[in-house]
Amino acid sequence: IAVAVVLSVLALPVIVFTAHRLRRATLLFVLAFFAMIAWTYAMPRTWATHVHPINHLAFFLAGMIFAEVRLRRWQIRPVPFHVVVFGGLLFAAGVSLIESALIGSQWGDVSHGPLRALLAIATIGFVGAFAMYKIERPSRAAVAVGLSSYPICLLHPVIWELLARSHVTGWWLPVAAAALTIGCALLVHRVFENPIIGWGKRAGRRSGVA
Numbered sequence: 001i002a003v004a005v006v007l008s009v010l011a012l013p014v015i016v017f018t019a020h021r022l023r024r025a026t027l028l029f030v031l032a033f034f035a036m037i038a039w040t041y042a043m044p045r046t047w048a049t050h051v052h053p054i055n056h057l058a059f060f061l062a063g064m065i066f067a068e069v070r071l072r073r074w075q076i077r078p079v080p081f082h083v084v085v086f087g088g089l090l091f092a093a094g095v096s097l098i099e100s101a102l103i104g105s106q107w108g109d110v111s112h113g114p115l116r117a118l119l120a121i122a123t124i125g126f127v128g129a130f131a132m133y134k135i136e137r138p139s140r141a142a143v144a145v146g147l148s149s150y151p152i153c154l155l156h157p158v159i160w161e162l163l164a165r166s167h168v169t170g171w172w173l174p175v176a177a178a179a180l181t182i183g184c185a186l187l188v189h190r191v192f193e194n195p196i197i198g199w200g201k202r203a204g205r206r207s208g209v210a
Contacts, residue, residue: 010057018064025065032058033120040116051157055116062124066131076132088126092119144186151185151193159184 018025036058043049076084095118138146145152160177168176 010053010060014061014064018068020068022065022068025061025068029058029061029065032061036120037117040113045113058120059124062128066128069128070131074132075134076129078133081129081133084125084129088122088129092122092126095119095122144189145182148182148185148189148193151188152181155184155188156181 014028018028036055039052039054040049043052049055095115135142156177159181160173163173163177163180
């Protein structure tokens, strides 16, 4: 949650600096990415290191770049899209599982060191492919998960940490964390976020009429 607060504060000046300026946004992203990698190598492998804003700023800037790309209507063809999406998924899963099985590290190590760099590249490529690909009729499940993206962002580190402290290890940890995060986020969006958004829209219309 602290990460979300810090990035929300940074959002306005960063948006003002990079609005419709893709080169500026890309330069900031590259700097933030290398800062993230340096941070994960230099700092101890702790939860505090992982949740620090420096460790997430590159993803925030990548999202801004994807939004600009979307506005410019740049599109990727179906074959490269599927190659990047499925290649990114397989690469991320393979790197994590091989590291865990052969080297004996824990799942938490994906947040630090060389794994952090490799998985960050795979994640950004995966999301970027969707930003540049037009889906005519997205499924209801995809729309629901997309609408719940902010609760997913807030809840996933909390659920991961709770499961890790409950001695959930190995294959079960990422699977259980993903399933519980999405399930809880869908519930939060339906019960809390969506009514609050509706209330805000109604309040805005009333103030406009007044």
